[in-house]
Amino acid sequence: MLTDTEGLERAIRSRxxxxxxxxxxxxxxxxxxxxxxxxxxxxxxxxxxxxxxAARRGRDLASEGALVIPMGGAMSIARFVRVVGRDGLGWRVxxxxxxxxxxxxxxxxxxxxVFACERDLxxxxxxxxxxxxxxxxxxxxxxxxxxxxxxxxxxxxGRPADAQLHRFLGSVGGRKERYAAALVNALVxxxxxxxxxDALLARVP
Numbered sequence: 001m002l003t004d005t006e007g008l009e010r011a012i013r014s015r016x017x018x019x020x021x022x023x024x025x026x027x028x029x030x031x032x033x034x035x036x037x038x039x040x041x042x043x044x045x046x047x048x049x050x051x052x053x054a055a056r057r058g059r060d061l062a063s064e065g066a067l068v069i070p071m072g073g074a075m076s077i078a079r080f081v082r083v084v085g086r087d088g089l090g091w092r093v094x095x096x097x098x099x100x101x102x103x104x105x106x107x108x109x110x111x112x113x114v115f116a117c118e119r120d121l122x123x124x125x126x127x128x129x130x131x132x133x134x135x136x137x138x139x140x141x142x143x144x145x146x147x148x149x150x151x152x153x154x155x156x157x158g159r160p161a162d163a164q165l166h167r168f169l170g171s172v173g174g175r176k177e178r179y180a181a182a183l184v185n186a187l188v189x190x191x192x193x194x195x196x197x198d199a200l201l202a203r204v205p
Contacts, residue, residue, distance in 0.1 A: 005033060005035065005062050005067055007029075008029055008030065008033050008035065008067065009067060009069055011026055011029065012026075012038075012069060012080070012083050012084060013069070013070075013071075015083050016071070016076065016079040016080045016082070016083050017079070019079060019082075020083075021082070021083075021088065022083060022088045022089055026089070027089065030089045030091075033067075034063075034065055035062070035065055035066065035067045035091065036065045036066075036091055036092065036205075037064075037065055037066040037067070037091055037092045037093075037094065037204060037205060038066075038067055038069055038080070038084040038085075038089075038091045038092070038093045038094070039061075039066055039067065039068045039069065039094045039095070039096065039200070039204070040069055040071055040077060040080050040081070040084075040093060040094070040095045040096075040105075041068060041069070041070055041071065041095070041096045041097070042070065042071060042072075042073060042074050042096075042097055042098065042101065043070050043071075043072065043073075043176070043177075044070045044177045045121065045122070045176035045177040045179075045180040046068075046070065046096055046121055046180070047068045047069075047070050047177075048177050048178075048180040048181040048184075049121055049125070049180040049181065049183075049184050049197060050068050050096065050197065050200065050201070051068055052180065052181040052184040052185060053184045053187075053193065053197055053201065054201055056184065056185065056187070057201070059201070061204065064204060064205050065205055066204045066205065069084070074097050074098070074101035074104040074105065075101075075104055077095070077104050077105055077108055078104075078107075078108060081093060081108045081109070085108075092113075093109055093113065094109075094113045094114075094115070094200060094203055094204070095109055095113060095114045095115065096114075096115050096116075096117070096121075096196060096197070096200050097114065097115075097116055097117070098116065098117050098119060098120045098121075099116045099117060099118055099119065100119075101116075102114060102116045113203065115196040115197075115199050115200040115203075116196060117194065117196050121180065121194070121196075121197075122166055122169050122170070122176060122179070122180070122183075123162075123166055124194035124196065124197070125180070125183040125184065125187075125194060126162050126165055126166060126183070127162065127194075128187060128192045128193065128194050129183060129186055129187065129192070131161045131162060131165065133186055134165055134183065134186075135147070135165075136186070137179070137182050137183055137186050138165075140182070141178070141179070141182055143168075146168075147164075147165070147168050150164065150167075150168050150171070151164050
């Protein structure tokens with residue numbers, strides 16, 4: 001039976017932030033959890049997308065032994081690998097990142113275990129869905145009118161709709177996380193799933 005994976009994640013994040021090595025208590029908790037794979041991502045919107053897509057495919061990553069861990073930025077990866085990797089909990093480590101941050105991952109992980117989005121995950125999802133479908137998600141979430149107002153701002157006028165939408169998703173705290181799950185849920189065509197997400201899930205377990 002899996003233990004509280006949220007508590008395990010908090011313990012890992014706390015140790016990584018404090019640059020502390022693992023101890024017997026954390027090792028015991030990790031063994032009891034059944035987790036053996038860490039998926040290191042930059043933020044919580046990435047967690048929502050990875051877990052959401054897995055769920056759409058009838059998969060529960062935790063029950064498969066994988067824990068998705070938001071690091072709060074790619075530059076923290078060395079701290080997290082120290083906790084969960086070979087010299088810590090001994091887990092296998094996979095990574096999902098933005099293309100511009102890949103170098104931080106590649107210094108520590110095999111290239112085949114790192115999956116990079118062209119710009120970021122939100123852009124990948126917007127492109128996979130297309131603007132009409134993505135705007136339909138905004139409508140479902142009650143944000144389409146706000147988006148139309150946003151598009152009229154001087155800084156947004158004349159910009160492509162995908163760029164406007166990308167900026168809108170990041171303009172309010174917590175919005176990216178909420179929409180990551182909603183955009184994933186709107187994916188209908190299996191072939192339209194962003195390749196980095198698809199490839200990452202194919203590596204688990």
